Amino acid sequence: xxxxxxxxxxxxxxxxxxxxxxxxxxxxxxxxxxxxxxxxxxxxxxxxxxxxxxxxxxxxxxxxxxxxxxxxxxxxxxxxxxxxxxxxxxxxxxxxxxxxxxxxxxx
Numbered sequence: 688x689x690x691x692x693x694x695x696x697x698x699x700x701x702x703x704x705x706x707x708x709x710x711x712x713x714x715x716x717x718x719x720x721x722x723x724x725x726x727x728x729x730x731x732x733x734x735x736x737x738x739x740x741x742x743x744x745x746x747x748x749x750x751x752x753x754x755x756x757x758x759x760x761x762x763x764x765x766x767x768x769x770x771x772x773x774x775x776x777x778x779x780x781x782x783x784x785x786x787x788x789x790x791x792x793x794x
Contacts, residue, residue, distance in 0.1 A: 702711050 702709060705712060737765055
């Protein structure tokens with residue numbers, strides 16, 4: 688004796704796969720047609736639209752920046768040394784200012 692779930696599955700298959708057009712088989716056919724249309728047409732359009740949008744918003748600006756700033760990339764070591772010199776000079780100026788301020792207050 689088949690259990691209840693197997694019997695329900697068998698009856699459902701019988702209804703869906705019936706040679707006579709039933710409401711259930713019509714609905715299933717419509718769902719399958721819609722799924723096919725969504726996957727084959729709408730999804731491809733959506734992916735193409737998303738790819739174009741992503742390319743315009745992200746890839747193109749990054750490529751532009753890369754092309755614009757690539758010549759400066761070789762100068763990063765020089766920039767680092769310049770920054771260190773500026774930092775050192777600022778510290779010297781700050782220390783000098785502190786010493787001048789201290790001398791004024793002590794007089």
